[in-house]
Amino acid sequence: MEHLIEGLYAVALGDTPSRIHFIQSNRWIKYPAAERILERLEELLVHPKIARMPNLLLVGETNNGKTLLLKKFCQQHKPYATPGDEKMVRPVITVEAPPKPDEKQFYRRLLDQLNAPYRLADRMDRMERQVFHVMQHLNARMLIIDEIQNLLAGSSTSQRVFLNVLKGMANELQIIIVAAGTMEARNAMSADPQMANRFVQKFLPKWHYAEDYLRLLASFERLLPLRKASGLSEPAIAERIYAMSEGTIGEISAVITAAAVAAIRSGKEHIDRKLLDQIDYVLPSERRRFQGVSS
16 A cells, blocks of 8 residues: 555555545645745734734635635644643634624624623624733734625625724734635725735635646545555546546545545445546536526
């Protein structure tokens, strides 16, 4: 089993349920675009406090790795207790934007993430003060807001009000704000030109059929506990995976995961073109078209 990393030998020799569970679990695979963004996030996290803190807008296609990348970064910066006084520190706070630009719901979500008690009847200014107090107490340095394109579900006025809330947090707490979302996120941030100017945009592009893509497939193969080599980076297989995934890393992973599970259950123990053609997998574009017709 030389096609696997050494630590996976024991997993590959395990039973079917444990191997399938391993395959279906989230796994981080390094690739250049993501590593560059992680490096930038690390730089921002240690940025000195200044009057106008730099912010970042992370944009990419749906299912192209934004959320997993942010989770990876958060795992590297978990809460910890300071030596001596055992004071709890949470350098990175994450929250998902509410379905529409609602400041009170945003504060509630933040307080939930901060494990801070509140009453549903609390006034918004009280909740704002509590959020600021808890984040200062925890020495938070970065706030990550995922699904920021949800702002577009509200009126232009409510969008501007919500962005003013973020501006106030950035100014008051002197923290880094990282907003992430689909390509529509750029439109959401443009509701306030001054705020949009504060966010440097970083893109997670779709994959092209090139050397980086083939290296990505080779990395995937080394992390699949299959007992035989598949040669995922070979043209026949690589081209089929690319066509099925339509170039986003989330779909690439989903195709390979489905195929690897099928390879184990069938006893085939490797992925080939024939197996890829047999798995029940609907193209992302077809799913979107079906959703459009049914909505």
